[in-house]
Amino acid sequence: MSEPEIFKVLSDPTRRAILERLAGGEATATDLREGFAITQPAMSQHLAVLRGAGLVSERREGRYAHYSVNAEGFAPLHAWLARYRAFWPSRIDNLKDLLREMDQ
C-alpha cells in the first residue's frame, strides 16, 4: 500500500516478528500464536493490519486462515530506501558485493 502506512505497520516489533515467521513459510493464525505471549484477538488484529498494508496474503481454507508473505507489499519500502541509495555504505555500493549478496 502507501509508503506512509508501511512504516507505521513495520514499526511494531510483533508484526515484524510475524513477518519473519511467515518468511519461513505459510502458517495459520493459530500456528503463529506459538511463541508469542499474545491473545488470539491481538494476533488477529496484527494480521489484519499486515493484510491491510499488503504485506501478507490470506488463503482461506475452511475455518483456517493461512497467511504468507506477499511479495509486492515490500515494493514501496524498497522504493523509498532506493532514494537513499547514494547514501548506502560503500560495502553495498560496490556492485560486485551487491551481486554476490544477491546470489546469497
Place this chain on the structure above:
Amino acid sequence: MSEPEIFKVLSDPTRRAILERLAGGEATATDLREGFAITQPAMSQHLAVLRGAGLVSERREGRYAHYSVNAEGFAPLHAWLARYRAFWPSRIDNLKDLLREMDQ
C-alpha cells in the same frame, strides 16, 4: 543503530520528510523548519531522534547545527529488507532492471 529502533524512528512522517530534505544537502535546524508547520522545539526533538538512530550527523559551527544524512544509518534497514529479497517483485528480481535502476 538497532533495527527495532530504526523502524520506530522512520514511522513518523515528519522525520521522513526531514530526511528527504537532508538528502538534498546539509541544512541547519532553522533552515529545516521552513515548510514545516512545526515549532522549533519539535524540530529539535525530531533531529535528536534522528541523531540517536544514527540516520543524520551533526556538524557544529558556532551556534549553528548543520545536519546531514548519515550513510551507515540506513544499513540496518537495508539488511532487514534483504531478508525479504526472495519476496521482491519480479521487476526488481530481474538483474538487468536492478542494474539499470542503480545507474539511475
Place this chain on the structure above:
DNA sequence: TCAACACATAAGCATAGACTTATGAGTCGA
C-alpha cells in the same frame, strides 16, 4: 443438530509518543 473449534470484530483501557509553552545554555555582534 449441536458442541467445539478458528478466526474476526467490538468496546474499553492504558501507555507511548508527538506536540505545545516555558526556560536554559551557549554564541555572536554592536
Place this chain on the structure above:
DNA sequence: TCGACTCATAAGTCTATGCTTATGTGTTGA
C-alpha cells in the same frame, strides 16, 4: 557586556494504538 540569536531540554497535554475481555460468524465432526 549585553541583547539577540540558535538550539536543546523540561514539563505537561492529547491522541494514536496495542492490549485486553466479551462476543459474533462461520466451519467441522460426532
